[in-house]
Structures are given as C-alpha cells and as structure tokens.
Amino acid sequence: MxxxxxxxxxxxxxxxxxxxxxxxxxxxxxYYVNWEKVARETEKFELELHTLNYLIGKDNIREEALDLFTRQPQLLRAIPSLIASRDKVLDILSMDEHDEMTFDHLNFSTIDTNRIVDYVDFIDKAGLLEFLQCKANRSLVDYVYGVETGLDSNGxxxxxxxxxxxxxxxxxxxxxxxxxxxxxxxxxxxxxxxxxxxxxxxxxxxxxxxxxxxxxxxxxxxxxxxxxxxxxxxxxxxxxxxxxxxxxxxxxxxxxxxxxxxxxxxxxxxxxxxxxxxxxxxxxxxxxxxxxxxxxxxxxxxxxxxxxx
CATH class of the missing domain: 3.40.91 (Restriction Endonuclease)
Incomplete structure (x- = not known):
C-alpha cells in the first residue's frame, strides 16, 4: 500500500x-500554441485583411489608405490585429518636437467616420504604412496568423x-x-x-x-x-x-x-x-x-x- x-x-x-x-x-x-484560438482570432477580420492587401507596395500609400478607409471605414476594425493589440479602443500619447504631450482616444471597434484622418495619422506614426509599403510581401491574413500565434504566448x-x-x-x-x-x-x-x-x-x-x-x-x-x-x-x-x-x-x-x-x-x-x-x-x-x-x-x-x- x-x-x-x-x-x-x-x-x-x-x-x-x-x-x-x-x-x-x-x-x-x-501547451505551446492554441491553434484553434489563433485561427478564430484571425478569421474575425479575414475579409477586411484580404481587402487591405490592396495597400501592399503602393507608392503613395498614405493617400491610398486615406481614400480606402474613407470609402470603407469598417476596414479600420482590422488595424489592432495588424499591430498586435488585443485592445480595440486605444489611448494614445503623442509628443511634439518640444516634448509637449497630447492625449488621444481612438475606437477601432466603433469607427468614427469623422476622424478618418486621425486614424490614418495613427497608422502612419505606428509604422504600419511603411510596413505595408516596403516590407509586406505576402497576404495580410498570413501575417496576422503569425501575429496571433505570438499573442497566444501570453495565454x-x-x-x-x-x-x-x-x-x-x-x-x-x-x-x-x-x-x-x-x-x-x-x-x-x-x-x-x-x-x-x-x-x-x-x-x-x-x-x-x-x-x-x-x-x-x-x-x-x-x-x-x-x-x-x-x-x-x-x-x-x-x-x-x-x-x-x-x-x-x-x-x-x-x-x-x-x-x-x-x-x-x-x-x-x-x-x-x-x-x-x-x-x-x-x-x-x-x-x-x-x-x-x-x-x-x-x-x-x-x-x-x-x-x-
């Protein structure tokens, strides 16, 4: 016994x-990856991500992005996934050349169509436009799949x-x-x-x-x-x-x-x-x-x- x-x-x-x-x-x-969760989170914005592939490699990408989001503002809902954020409502600190601080608040869940320029400014300053223009060369669905795999490590x-x-x-x-x-x-x-x-x-x-x-x-x-x-x-x-x-x-x-x-x-x-x-x-x-x-x-x-x- x-x-x-x-x-x-x-x-x-x-x-x-x-x-x-x-x-x-x-x-x-x-233990290492919950592939079911990764697929589920990626598929939430699969249609938006396919549409955003349009911006990959564009020379005048800021103008193209501004035009695309003005015509289809709901595409902005996919942006947090592209910058590896689980948060859909972002509080943002900005500093100018004089170190003056300003605070902003952008909602990527309920899009404010009157602030499309502010959304694009954020995407630009976050480095996402440069990534899409110069470094992205594959489907954004595949890219977000990789992002979600990394985020899953937090769980x-x-x-x-x-x-x-x-x-x-x-x-x-x-x-x-x-x-x-x-x-x-x-x-x-x-x-x-x-x-x-x-x-x-x-x-x-x-x-x-x-x-x-x-x-x-x-x-x-x-x-x-x-x-x-x-x-x-x-x-x-x-x-x-x-x-x-x-x-x-x-x-x-x-x-x-x-x-x-x-x-x-x-x-x-x-x-x-x-x-x-x-x-x-x-x-x-x-x-x-x-x-x-x-x-x-x-x-x-x-x-x-x-x-x-």
Missing part, C-alpha cells in the same frame, strides 16, 4: 517525499493550469470507470448537494472544484483542486494558505467529504515553509509522479471495493 505508507509519515517526511518527486514540466506539445500562464486540470481529469475519469465511481469536473456545491445528496461548505458562493468524485457505497465525496507552478514567487505562499483554509472549510461538513490537492512544479522548492504548513493540515497532497504511482487510485479503491478505508 504505497498510499498508506505515505499518509502514515509525519508531515515533514511527506513533504520531503513530495519535493523529491516534483516533475520538471507539465508542458505537453499542446501560456493560464494554460499551465488548464493542462493540469486536463491531466488530472483524465486520470480521475479512468479510475472512476474502473471502480464505478461518479465524477464531475468544475463541480459546484449546489450540484453536489442536488445530485449526490452531500453538503459541501464553501468559502465562496461561486466556488467550483476542479474535480469532484462520489462513491455511492460510502456516500462520500472527494474534492480535488489542482495547479502547477514552474517558477517561484510570493503567490505560492498565498496559494498554500488558501488551500489549507479550503481543506479545513470543506471537511467541516456533516457529511463525509475529503479534500485532495494535486499540485506540482519546481516552483514549490522555493516555498518550503508555507508548503510545510499546508502539509501539516492537508493529508492528501500529491504530485504527478504520485498519481503515476497510483496514489489517487488507491485512495478511491478501498472505499469503492471494500467500503472501508
């Missing part, structure tokens, strides 16, 4: 085991957490199928009460647990939270404290509710003290290596097969 050996250790020894088996990464190949921080939820979710699903347990991703306290008849105290009314597992034999619920921290930082202390409090909160239920925290990442090696405090209060703290070794499967197994822990 690997899990039993782990749980009977004192918190310091459990922490040592945990830290010595942290994974070096949770980055699957899918990788959140994607790391999504990856952990996916890994743990698939792992839990296989175990539940094997032992005839019920589970729900992003489970709320109302769902658990209405479907399984178990009351879960929550610290926030909108609280969603990454995965909830229900054992009909024991009328027991496990609440699983998961995350991953590849780097250190002050946030880790807050996270450890949050999950310590959450564990104590949900397990105060009159029903049989148990808390499980699946976390990983080399970042935890920089947060030894707050993590040790969490280990003193939370028994079921596992990493990916422990899931691979069968800790979670063993946790569910005894309840589902024998009806006892």
């Amino acid at each position: 690997i899990l039993k050996d782990y749980l009977t250790k004192d918190p310091i020894d459990r922490l040592s085991t945990f830290l010595s088996t942290l994974s070096i990464t949770n980055r699957t190949p899918e 990788r921080k959140n994607r790391s957490g999504d990856t952990m939820e996916g890994i743990v979710g698939r792992h839990v699903q296989k175990i539940c199928q094997q032992y005839v347990l019920e589970f729900k991703a992003q489970a709320t306290a109302p769902f658990i009460r209405e479907n399984w008849g178990v009351t879960v105290p929550v610290d926030k009314s909108e609280r969603r647990f990454d995965v909830a597992v229900y054992c009909p034999i024991r009328h027991k619920v496990w609440l699983i939270e998961t995350n991953y921290y590849g780097g250190g930082g002050s946030k880790l202390k807050a996270v450890a404290g949050e999950f310590t409090e959450l564990s104590q909160f949900v397990t105060s239920s009159a029903d049989d509710v148990e808390f499980v925290w699946v976390t990983d990442g080399q970042g935890w090696k920089t947060a030894h003290l707050p993590l040790s405090e969490a280990f003193a209060h939370i028994a079921n703290v596992f990493n990916l290596s422990m899931l691979k070794e069968g800790y979670l499967a063993e946790l569910f197994y005894l309840s589902s097969i024998n009806g006892k822990e």
